[in-house]
Every structure is written in structure tokens, then in C-alpha cells.
Amino acid sequence: MAAPRTLFANPVRELGRALVFLLTAISRMRLTRLQIAETLRQVYFTGVRSLVIIVTCGFFVGLVLTLQTYDTLTRFGAGDAVSTVLALSLFRELGPVLTTILFAGRAGTSITAEIGLMRATEQLDALDLMAIDPMERIVQPRLLAGIIAVPALVLVFNVTAIFGGVVFAVFLMGVDPNTFWGNMQASVELGRDFMGGMIKAVAFGFLASWLAVYYGWTARPTSEGVALATTQTVIATAISVLLVDFILSAIML
Amino acid sequence: MNNNDSQSAAIRLEQVSFAWGDKPVLRDLDLSIPAGRVTAVMGPSGCGKTTVLRLITGQQIADRGRVLVGKIDVGQLKPRELNHLRRNIGVLLQNGALFTDLTCFDNVALPLREHTPLPEPIIRRLVLLKLQTVGLRGAADMYPRELSGGMNRRVAMARAMALDPDIMLYDEPFAGLDPISMGTSLRLIRDINRALGITSIVITHDVDEVVQFADYCCLISEGRVVAKGAPEDLAESEDETVRQFMQGLADGPVPFHFPARPLDQDLLDSGAR
Numbered sequence: 001m002a003a004p005r006t007l008f009a010n011p012v013r014e015l016g017r018a019l020v021f022l023l024t025a026i027s028r029m030r031l032t033r034l035q036i037a038e039t040l041r042q043v044y045f046t047g048v049r050s051l052v053i054i055v056t057c058g059f060f061v062g063l064v065l066t067l068q069t070y071d072t073l074t075r076f077g078a079g080d081a082v083s084t085v086l087a088l089s090l091f092r093e094l095g096p097v098l099t100t101i102l103f104a105g106r107a108g109t110s111i112t113a114e115i116g117l118m119r120a121t122e123q124l125d126a127l128d129l130m131a132i133d134p135m136e137r138i139v140q141p142r143l144l145a146g147i148i149a150v151p152a153l154v155l156v157f158n159v160t161a162i163f164g165g166v167v168f169a170v171f172l173m174g175v176d177p178n179t180f181w182g183n184m185q186a187s188v189e190l191g192r193d194f195m196g197g198m199i200k201a202v203a204f205g206f207l208a209s210w211l212a213v214y215y216g217w218t219a220r221p222t223s224e225g226v227a228l229a230t231t232q233t234v235i236a237t238a239i240s241v242l243l244v245d246f247i248l249s250a251i252m253l
Numbered sequence: 254m255n256n257n258d259s260q261s262a263a264i265r266l267e268q269v270s271f272a273w274g275d276k277p278v279l280r281d282l283d284l285s286i287p288a289g290r291v292t293a294v295m296g297p298s299g300c301g302k303t304t305v306l307r308l309i310t311g312q313q314i315a316d317r318g319r320v321l322v323g324k325i326d327v328g329q330l331k332p333r334e335l336n337h338l339r340r341n342i343g344v345l346l347q348n349g350a351l352f353t354d355l356t357c358f359d360n361v362a363l364p365l366r367e368h369t370p371l372p373e374p375i376i377r378r379l380v381l382l383k384l385q386t387v388g389l390r391g392a393a394d395m396y397p398r399e400l401s402g403g404m405n406r407r408v409a410m411a412r413a414m415a416l417d418p419d420i421m422l423y424d425e426p427f428a429g430l431d432p433i434s435m436g437t438s439l440r441l442i443r444d445i446n447r448a449l450g451i452t453s454i455v456i457t458h459d460v461d462e463v464v465q466f467a468d469y470c471c472l473i474s475e476g477r478v479v480a481k482g483a484p485e486d487l488a489e490s491e492d493e494t495v496r497q498f499m500q501g502l503a504d505g506p507v508p509f510h511f512p513a514r515p516l517d518q519d520l521l522d523s524g525a526r
């Protein structure tokens with residue numbers, strides 16, 4: 001009967017469909033009080049769901065990043081610059097990119113599975129029949145929530161990663177804390193480095209939640225279809241985040 | 254034909270044809286649902302009963318023909334008008350389709366909160382009353398996953414009635430119910446119909462029970478209405494299709510098997526592989 005579906009049979013058509021879906025969702029946006037309340041509830045859910053993994057990964061990324069750069073830098077006698085490298089690579093690239101990919105794996109997949117299962121169990125039909133637009137009640141809050149949750153998670157990620165860096169450099173390697181913080185402050189520009197990273201975070205958050213709701217919405221209403229859709233969410237988010245990251249970095253530098 | 258057809262029909266399907274993809278399901282179907290009555294729609298599995306409901310609610314649009322609810326042609330409605338129509342139609346889907354992340358109470362309250370300006374205390378009373386009529390007030394704070402399939406369906410029935418619609422559509426409301434809840438559901442459908450004068454369509458396979466609640470009955474097979482009338486008349490019909498269905502015989506005009514090639518051929522092939 002139905003041919004087994006490959007992951008992305010036709011990427012161009014897929015992109016077109018995802019765009020049409022997005023435009024439909026945005027064009028029907030009405031910001032009622034219920035809508036805002038539901039969005040905040042989703043921010044809470046997706047944020048809290050991802051918090052543990054973000055904190056854990058952030059810490060270890062900071063730790064290992066400092067380990068590797070400190071080792072390299074000391075060969076050139078520039079061990080003190082470790083905090084500069086750490087902060088810049090976190091704020092500009094690693095924070096937004098890794099957070100979003102982790103977010104996709106944790107919260108994105110559950111959004112996809114949730115919407116896919118709602119379709120499979122006719123809950124979306126039931127909403128339609130009650131004259132409640134599922135696009136408005138289900139899709140839009142989750143779409144908006146990602147735009148808020150991801151930047152917040154990026155901040156958390158960056159803070160814990162820097163903490164990991166401090167643990168390695170200051171506590172283990174004995175770098176002078178004043179030098180560590182002083183160098184970081186002197187080298188990070190609020191506008192270009194920090195805000196640039198946050199702009200990326202907003203863009204990636206939008207991308208991640210868009211793909212999550214899109215694949216959930218279009219999932220075949222079967223267990224197999226939902227399983228495929230969650231996989232697609234993770235892979236599509238990872239690829240497109242890296243692609244968009246390159247474009248944004250090129251523009252910003 | 255039937256004389257009260259055009260006069261007091263609440264819902265009319267006129268020469269409706271519909272195909273899922275390229276699989277024709279309904280062929281020039283004519284169906285009139287009398288207003289203020291309970292109509293049972295019966296027919297073999299896969300004959301298109303659920304599809305008929307989806308046409309009435311505008312979830313699907315007929316390929317040809319017209320679907321009229323009152324004087325409204327469902328196929329011509331804009332989304333906003335369709336939503337307006339749907340507020341007046343309560344639908345019980347085949348598997349209940351409760352929202353799994355809401356309690357039973359919140360499930361029933363949802364349409365009220367959405368479409369009425371009623372304050373919360375009044376909504377609370379209305380919801381508890383609806384749950385009381387389906388015998389599940391005690392389960393108000395439970396989640397659908399904590400209830401059995403039959404109980405889910407009864408909560409869904411309460412939700413479908415929440416806005417006191419003019420039309421109720423039930424898709425196999427009795428499937429999987431024990432005799433007691435089946436008896437109560439059956440009386441419930443009949444009683445709210447009598448009390449409120451709403452129009453009800455009940456899809457069912459329970460031939461024996463039909464007589465107890467339906468005023469009118471039609472039998473669909475192969476995309477057409479093959480028989481209609483009072484349930485008592487249908488039970489005594491001489492028509493072969495009707496007899497086959499009402500008495501549950503495998504042999505007759507309605508094929509029990511999905512179209513396939515001869516069995517021995519299939520078996521021989523699988524032996525050779």
C-alpha cells in the first residue's frame with residue numbers, strides 16, 4: 001500500500017508547505033486574553049521541561065571548552081585570555097545553537113508528538129466541531145512560546161557554561177579570578193556579541209517551534225506517522241539552525 | 254416516496270456524491286432527517302455513515318449535490334458561518350475524542366467557557382448537571398485516561414450537549430457499553446430529544462435496540478439509502494437487503510467481505526512463496 005516514507009522526500013516542497021502553514025497560522029493570529037494565558041502556560045511547560053538538560057549540558061560545555069582552549073592558549077603563553085574565548089564563543093555561537101538543538105530534542109519533540117496524537121485521536125476534529133479553531137488554540141501558543149522560551153534558556157545555558165568555565169579555570173587551574181572576569185568584561189561588547197547572540201536565540205526559537213508544530217500538524221495520524229514526525233522535527237531543526245546560524249553570523253560580523 | 258420528507262426535514266442530503274480520494278463512498282445519496290425526531294442511521298461497516306456526519310458538519314464537502322441543514326447549504330459556507338452553524342450542532346465522535354490533558358469537568362466546560370460569557374460559578378453548575386445526566390458527576394475531577402472507554406464516551410456526550418444544541422449527532426454511541434449504561438444512554442438520547450425537541454441522528458449497529466429510541470430509521474448500503482421508515486416497518490420488511498442487515502446474515506445482497514480475489518488463489522500463492 002503506502003510506500004515507506006523517507007525522512008525528507010522532497011525538501012523544496014516541504015519548505016513550501018511549511019511556509020504556507022506558517023502564514024496560515026500567523027494570519028489567523030488574534031491575541032485574546034485566553035491566547036496569552038495559554039502561551040505563557042506553554043512557555044512554562046517547554047521551559048521547565050528543558051531546564052535540567054540545558055543546565056547540565058551548559059555546565060559540561062563550559063567545562064570542556066575551557067579545558068581545551070586553556071590547554072591551547074597556554075602553549076602560546078596566553079592562558080589568561082581563556083575567559084575571552086569562552087565568553088565570545090558562548091555568546092555568539094555555542095549558546096544559541098546548542099540550546100536550540102537541545103530544546104528541539106526535549107520540547108520540540110513533545111510538541112510534535114502531542115499535536116500528532118491530538119490529530120490521531122480526533123481531538124483536533126473535536127475542537128473544530130466545537131467551533132474552536134485548533135490553529136488558534138493549539139498551534140499559535142506553541143509557536144509563540146518558543147520565541148520566548150529559547151532566549152530565556154540561552155541565558156541559562158550561557159550562565160551555567162561560564163560557571164563551568166570558572167570551575168575549571170579558576171578553581172582547578174588557578175587562573176586569577178580578577179583577570180578572568182576583567183578580561184571577559186573588556187572583550188565582550190554588549191551590542192554586537194551579547195545582543196547579536198540574543199537575536200539569534202529569538203530567530204532559532206522561532207525556527208524550532210515552527211518546525212515542531214508543523215511536523216506535528218502534518219503527521220500521519222498513526223503511531224508510525226507520529227514517530228516519523230518527531231524524528232523529522234529534531235533533524236530539520238538541527239540542520240536549519242546551523243544553516244541560519246551561518247547566514248546570521250555572516251551578516252553580523 | 255415519504256410524504257413528510259420535504260415539509261419538516263431538519264437536514265437534507267440531495268443527490269450527494271462523495272469520494273475519499275478516488276474511492277467513491279456515497280453515490281447520489283438522498284436522505285431527509287425529520288426535525289425534532291430521533292433518526293437511526295444503520296448500515297454495514299465502511300458504507301459511509303461517519304462520512305455522512307462529516308458532510309453535515311462541513312468537515313467534508315460533497316463532490317456533487319447539496320447538504321442542507323435547515324435552509325443553509327453547508328457546502329457554501331464561509332469559515333465564520335460554518336463556526337456559527339457548528340455551535341448549534343453537538344457531535345459525539347466515534348471514540349469520544351476527549352482532550353486528554355483536561356479533566357472531565359474541564360472537557361465539558363470548554364465549549365461553555367469558549368462560547369458563552371457565563372461566570373465561572375454558573376458554568377460549574379451547568380457542567381455538574383450535564384455530568385449528572387450521564388451518571389459521571391463523581392468523575393468530574395478525573396482525567397479521561399483514568400476512565401474506561403464507555404465512560405469516556407459518556408463524558409463526551411455530556412460535552413456535546415454542553416451548549417444545548419438544536420441538532421445532536423451521535424456516531425455509534427453504544428459501542429462498547431455494558432447493558433446498563435447502554436440502556437441509560439439510550440433513554441438519555443430519547444429523553445433529551447423529547448424534552449428539548451432537538452433533532453438527533455444516531456449511527457448504530459444495534460438493530461434490536463433501534464426500536465426503543467428511534468422514530469425513524471434509514472439503512473445505507475453501497476453509498477445509497479436502501480431503506481427508510483419506522484423501525485418497526487423495517488424490522489418486518491420483505492426486502493432482501495433489509496432482512497439481511499436486520500437479521501445479521503452473512504449471505505445476501507450486502508457482501509460481508511471486502512472485495513478480493515478468490516480465497517484459494519491467495520492461499521495457493523502464499524504456499525508457493
Ligand SMILES: Nc1ncnc2c1ncn2[C@@H]1O[C@H](COP(=O)(O)OP(=O)(O)OP(=O)(O)O)[C@@H](O)[C@H]1O
Nearest residue numbers: 273274278296297298299300301302303304305347
Ligand atoms: N479519512 C479518510 N481517508 C480516506 N478514506 C476514508 C477516510 N475515512 C473513511 N474513508 C473510507 O470511506 C469509507 C466509509 O468510511 P466511514 O468511516 O464513513 O464508514 P462507516 O460507515 O462510518 O463505518 P463504521 O461503521 O465501521 O464506522 C471507508 O470504506 C473508508 O475506507
Ligand SMILES: [Mg+2]
Nearest residue numbers: 302303347424
Ligand atoms: Mg464510522
